[in-house]
Structure formats: structure tokens, C-alpha cells
Amino acid sequence: MAVLIELQKLDLEQDKLRINVDNKIKKVEEDREKLVDLEDSLRSEEQDLEETQSLLSKRENELVEAQNGYKHTEDKLNAATNSRDFATIEQERETFKRTQVSIEEEIRTLKEAISKKEVDIKDHRNAYAALNEENQKMAAEAETEAASIEDKVNALKEKVAELSKKVKPEILKRYNFIRKKRPGLAAVVSASNGTCEGCHMKLQPQVYIRLQRQNSLECCQNCQRILYFDVSEHLSHE
Numbered sequence: 001m002a003v004l005i006e007l008q009k010l011d012l013e014q015d016k017l018r019i020n021v022d023n024k025i026k027k028v029e030e031d032r033e034k035l036v037d038l039e040d041s042l043r044s045e046e047q048d049l050e051e052t053q054s055l056l057s058k059r060e061n062e063l064v065e066a067q068n069g070y071k072h073t074e075d076k077l078n079a080a081t082n083s084r085d086f087a088t089i090e091q092e093r094e095t096f097k098r099t100q101v102s103i104e105e106e107i108r109t110l111k112e113a114i115s116k117k118e119v120d121i122k123d124h125r126n127a128y129a130a131l132n133e134e135n136q137k138m139a140a141e142a143e144t145e146a147a148s149i150e151d152k153v154n155a156l157k158e159k160v161a162e163l164s165k166k167v168k169p170e171i172l173k174r175y176n177f178i179r180k181k182r183p184g185l186a187a188v189v190s191a192s193n194g195t196c197e198g199c200h201m202k203l204q205p206q207v208y209i210r211l212q213r214q215n216s217l218e219c220c221q222n223c224q225r226i227l228y229f230d231v232s233e234h235l236s237h238e
């Protein structure tokens with residue numbers, strides 16, 4: 001049983017090494033997806049800005065036209081010879097004036113919208129750059145770590161293979177079966193005071209008695225993990 005516990009220690013160490021790298025790789029991939037989304041939304045924001053800018057320049061041209069029209073009617077007004085012409089031209093002039101005022105208002109609104117969009121785009125570009133930098137850094141880290149744990153993992157695997165030879169095949173089979181079902185978790189757990197330390201459930205009294213005799217393989221009926229009787233813990237409780 002001591003060998004099995006030692007074996008488990010090595011296996012869990014391997015799991016721990018792998019988990020760090022695996023988590024980093026996962027984060028790198030998730031962030032890459034986020035970057036693609038950010039890029040897409042930046043592109044549509046830029047397109048939107050471009051459209052607003054072209055609408056602004058269209059309105060600015062229309063404003064010049066309205067201003068020219070207004071000036072032109074003023075000249076016509078000076079040249080008018082009768083009051084009927086005068087009234088008609090003055091009405092025309094008022095129309096140009098109203099158009100001018102409404103375009104000016106629209107231009108103000110468009111300019112405000114443009115400067116807001118420009119600020120947003122700048123913020124989003126900065127956020128993109130920051131995430132991109134972090135992503136590249138983490139990708140490099142994950143690569144270095146994956147390379148550095150390779151040797152450690154291989155060394156651990158060798159030790160595991162050596163220790164495995166000393167464990168009874170039936171026990172090893174059971175152990176590997178439980179490990180496969182619960183990767184990263186202990187497959188061998190201690191029992192004390194009649195309780196499985198893995199799931200903290202009360203064990204059947206006969207299981208606990210057999211376990212204390214230490215000559216049979218006992219598993220927890222609840223979590224299926226292999227049990228061992230923790231003598232030191234038992235003594236300290238006495």
C-alpha cells in the first residue's frame with residue numbers, strides 16, 4: 001500500500017504539472033477567439049465612422065449650396081421691380097435660410113457623433129493591443145513551460161513504471177481504472193474513524209474492520225476509491 005501511495009503522489013504530480021500548462025493553453029485559445037471578435041467589431045466601428053464622415057461632407061456641400069442660394073436670392077431681391085416678385089423671392093430666400101439652419105444643426109450632431117466614435121475606436125484599439133500583447137506573452141510562456149515539463153513528466157513516468165512493478169496487478173488495475181475516471185484526483189484515500197477521507201462518508205463497519213486488518217483491498221462503497229488505513233492518524237486519535 002505504501003508503494004501505491006508513493007505511485008499516486010508521482011501521478012498527481014504529473015497531473016499538476018500538466019494542469020498548469022493545459023490551463024494556459026486554454027486561456028491562450030480563448031483569448032485568440034476574443035481577439036478575432038474584437039477585430040471584427042473594430043472593423044465595423046471604423047466602417048460606421050467612415051460612413052458618418054462621408055455623410056458629414058455631403059451635408060457640408062449642401063450647406064454651401066444653401067448659402068449660395070441665399071446670397072443669390074438676395075441679389076435677385078435687390079433687382080426686384082414689383083412687390084409680387086419681391087414677395088416670391090423673399091419666400092425663396094426664407095426657404096434657403098431654413099434649410100441652412102437645419103443643415104447646420106445636423107452638421108453639429110454629426111461632428112459630435114464622429115468625435116465620440118473616434119474616442120471609442122481609440123479605446124477599443126488600445127484594449128485590443130493590450131490583450132494581443134498579453135496573449136502573445138502567454139503563448140510563449142505556455143510553449144516554454146510545455147517544453148520544460150516534458151523532461152519532468154518523462155522522469156515521473158519512468159518512476160511510475162518502476163513502482164508499478166511492485167504493486168499487485170489487481171490493485172494496479174483498480175487504481176488505474178479509478179484514476180482514468182477522475183483525472184487529477186486521488187484514487188487512493190485514507191480512512192479514519194470509520195470514514196472515507198475522500199468523500200467523507202461513513203464506511204460499512206465490516207469494511208472498516210477488514211481495512212484495519214490490512215490484508216485485503218477495500219474500496220469506498222460511495223466514491224469507489226481505494227482505501228488505506230491511516231495508522232498514524234488512528235494512533236493520534238486514541
Ligand SMILES: [Zn+2]
Nearest residue numbers: 196199220223
Ligand atoms: Zn469515499
